[in-house]
Structure formats: structure tokens, C-alpha cells
Amino acid sequence: MAGCLTLAATAQQKGGDKLSQDKAAIKSMCGCQDVTFEYTETFPADSSYKPKGYHKIIDAIEYVTVAAEDRNRIVLQHLLIADSFVIKHWTEDWQYENQQLLAYNQDNQWKKVTLPAAQVKGQWTQKVYGVDDEPRYEGSATWVHTDGRHYWESTSDAPLPRREYTTRNDYNVLRRTNHHEITATGSVHEQDNQKVVRANGTDKVIVGEKGLNTYNRTSESKCQQAKEWWEQHKSFWAVVRKSWDKVYGENSEINLQKKVNEEPLYKVMSALEEKAFKKELAGAELEKTILLTLQQFSHNTTLSLHR
Numbered sequence: 001m002a003g004c005l006t007l008a009a010t011a012q013q014k015g016g017d018k019l020s021q022d023k024a025a026i027k028s029m030c031g032c033q034d035v036t037f038e039y040t041e042t043f044p045a046d047s048s049y050k051p052k053g054y055h056k057i058i059d060a061i062e063y064v065t066v067a068a069e070d071r072n073r074i075v076l077q078h079l080l081i082a083d084s085f086v087i088k089h090w091t092e093d094w095q096y097e098n099q100q101l102l103a104y105n106q107d108n109q110w111k112k113v114t115l116p117a118a119q120v121k122g123q124w125t126q127k128v129y130g131v132d133d134e135p136r137y138e139g140s141a142t143w144v145h146t147d148g149r150h151y152w153e154s155t156s157d158a159p160l161p162r163r164e165y166t167t168r169n170d171y172n173v174l175r176r177t178n179h180h181e182i183t184a185t186g187s188v189h190e191q192d193n194q195k196v197v198r199a200n201g202t203d204k205v206i207v208g209e210k211g212l213n214t215y216n217r218t219s220e221s222k223c224q225q226a227k228e229w230w231e232q233h234k235s236f237w238a239v240v241r242k243s244w245d246k247v248y249g250e251n252s253e254i255n256l257q258k259k260v261n262e263e264p265l266y267k268v269m270s271a272l273e274e275k276a277f278k279k280e281l282a283g284a285e286l287e288k289t290i291l292l293t294l295q296q297f298s299h300n301t302t303l304s305l306h307r
Contacts (some may be wrong), residue, residue, distance in 0.1 A: 002260045003027060003029070003030070003066030003069060004027050004030040004031050004064075004065070004066060004173065005252075006161070006262050008293060014043050018122065018145075019096070019144070021145050021150075022096070022124060022143040023074060025143055025145070025150040025182055026074050026076070026094050026124070026143075026282040027075065027076075027271075028150075028182050028187070029092075029162075029180070029182070029186075029187045029215070030066055030076055031063075031064060031217050031220070032062075032063050032217065032218055032219065032220045032221075032222055032223035032226075033061070033062050033063070033064065033186055033215040033216060033217055033218060034060070034215075034216045034217075034218045035060045035061070035062045035126070035213065035214065035215050035216075036056070036057070036058050036060075036212075036213070036214045037056070037057040037060075037211075037212075037213050038054070038055070038056045038212045038213070038214075039055045039056075039163070039191075039209060039210070039212075040053075040054040040055065040056075040209070040210055041053075041090055041195075041206045041207050041208065041209050041210075042207070042208040042209060043205050043207065044205060044206065044207045044208075044209050045170070045204070045205050046290055048113075048195065049206055049207055051207055052252065052282050055277060058248065060080060060081070060082060061080075061081040061082075061218070061222050061223060061226075062078055062079065062081070062089065062215070063078075063079045063081065063223035063226035063230075064076055064077070064078050064215075065077050065079070065080075065227075065230060065236065066147060067091070067237070067238070067241075068238070068241070069168075071096075072095060072096040072097065072098075073093070073095050073096070074094045075091065075092070075093050075094070076091070076092040076093075076094070077091055077230070077234075077237070078090050078091065078092070079223075079226040079229065079230060081222075081223065081225060082228050084225070085179060086225055086226050086229040087131070088129070088131055088233075088237070089131065090128060090129065090130060090136070091128070091129040091130075091133055091241075092126055092127070092128060093126075093127040093129065093241075094124050094125070094126055095124065095125045095127065095245070096119060096124055096128075097120050097122070097123060098120060098123075098124075098125040099114055099115045099116070099117060099120055100112060100113075100114060100115075100248075101113050101115065101125060101127075101138045101139075101140065102127075102138055102186065102190075102248065102254060103138070103156070103157065104135075104136075104137055104156070104158050104159060104173070105157075105198075106172050106173055106198045107172065108159060108255065108256040108257075108258070110253065110254040110258075111133050111252065111254075112248070112251070112252045112253065116141065119140075120140050122142055123140045123141055123142050124140070124141070124142075124143060124152065125138055125139065125140040125205060126139055126140075126141075126152070126154065126178070126180075127137065128158075130162075130242075131266060132240070132265050132266055132269045132302050133182075133237065133240050133241055133244050134244075134256060134265060134297070135159055135254055135256065136159065137156045137157065137158035137176060138156060139154030139155060139156035139176075139178065140154060141153055141154035145195070148304040149181065149182075150181065150182040151179060151180060151181035152179075152180045152181075153177065153178065153179040153180070154177070154178060155175065155176065155177040155178075156176060156178075157173050157175050157176070157196075158173070158174045158175075158176050158177075159173075159174065160172070160174055161174060170197070170206065171195040171196055171206055172197060172198055173195075173197075173198045173203070174193055174195060174196070174207075174209075174253050175193060175194040175195075175196050176191055176193050176195075177191065177192040177193065178190075178191055179191070179192075181304050183249040185216045185217055186214070186215040186216045186217045187215045188212065188213065188215070189211075189212075189213040189215070190211070190212055190213075191206075191209070191210065191211030191212070191213075191219070192208070192209075192210060193205075193208065193209040193210075193211060194209070195207050195208075195209060202277070222243055231252070232277065233273065233277065235276075236272075236273050236276045236277070236286075239286060239287055240269070240290055240294075241286065241296050242287075243290045243291040244294055246263065246291060246302065247291070247294050247295060247298050251298065254298045254299075255298065255299035256297060256299070257296070257297050257298075257299055260296045260297055265293075265297050268293055268297075269293070272286075272289060272290060272293065
């Protein structure tokens, strides 16, 4: 669990500087954890809408590790263990006093926005990415350490969550208020969301949603499979993150394509990961192929994939 810290270590930072407290809080969210995901729709915008029922996923194990770190950046990688398989889950990229965000618009489109330096002073941006490190949502806020509590909260627009994006077409933006708080046994990710129809520059909320993701530390031995998997695959995903950073840096807008050459991104990336694992693709050729793939899926080139 190198790079991770516990709540006790976070509390010990109280007498230290604010930046150290922030970093300790972020890194205390990693480790081997029992996770529960709960969601329920709450208040409809009008009586014609009938809120959907309670949804709960239990009995999952998630390993969260520090994938990269420097003075002003901490990347946390989530790995889900389900049915004896390791699944690369979402990625949290925390950046200190970051001014560049990708703001979600609609229809898999993100636009780069620049925040004033004064606005982000002392804040951390949480950049959340999907299973292929594709964009999801980003928000900037201050970590708060007071009265024995350590938490961060921000509101940002996002595409539909994976639990609904293949089954719902009655809204196209999820406005998420994400609250991350450290607990004595791990952390909680509490959500107060709004499901929004965005069209012609106007927003219409159809219903609210409450989410609660609970992370409780468990024996590190339960995550041994995930740790071994990450050691074998982390170099590939480091190249992917570097390539996405290049795409983001070169473009003011990202239009994520659902398919290129009739294949979704996850299938293409899975094939590339397999080739990298078998040493069939490496070095500069691997980097070039990954970058070209991401450029295609972000709709920034029309060249053919090198398969």
C-alpha cells in the first residue's frame, strides 16, 4: 500500500501545513476496501414523472492505489475485483491549484475552460476518468479540515453514469454534487445529483438522485490479485494517461466517439493492452499507436487505426 495514508496519519497532519493535510486526506482514500454502491431517485420536477426505485450493489472489493504522484498531483487508480476477475475501474486525478478543466456540455462533448488563478487558490481539482481513462467530469474545490472532519465537495456536469447510459434516453446530463469525506474506517462518496435535459441552451431538471458509495478498509490480502495485476499492467496505463494529457493539451474541445471502425473504445484499448502485455507492441510504436487511437476517438483526426 505504498503511497497510501490512514485517517490517523491525516489527523497527525493537523499541526502541519494545509497542503500536507490535503495530500494526506487524498491518499487516505486508497487501500483494499469493501465497497457498497447505493442510488435512489428523489424529488421529481413534476407529478408526471415517477421516480425509479432503490438500486444497490454490494459484496464488491476495490483496490485503490497511488498510480502517480508529484508535488501538485496525485493520481488514484481504482481496481474492482469481481467474480475472481480484476477490472480496471475509474481513475481520480487530483491536481493542486489547477486552472484548466474539461467541462461537460452534452452528447459526449467536453470543452476546455480556464479558471482564474485567484479562484483556484488553495483548491484541488478532481478529474474523474472512465475505464479507458476517457473523460467523465471535473470539479475544483477546497479540502476542508475542521472539527475532526476531512472532506471535499464540488458540483459539475457529467455524462450519464454507466449504470444508466445504455438504458435511459430521457435525460442527457447528470449534474453531480460530489462529497468525498474521510471516515474512521475508510471514506464515503456521497452524491446529490440532478438528471437534466439540456437542449437549445436551456436545462430542465426531471428528477433528483441520491447516491452513497461506501468504502471500508479490509484485509490487504483480499486485494493481492489486484496488486499483482496492476504491477503487470501499470506501465501500459501510464502511457495511456500521458497520451490523453497530450490530446487534452492540444485541443480546446473533445468529442468522444462511441465507435471507430465499428469498434468501441474499450475493445480497441483491450486489444492494445493485450499486445503490450505479450510484448507484441512496445516503446515508441506503442506510444504512437495509443495516441493515434485516442485522437480518433476524441474526433481530432480521420486517420485509420494501426491494428
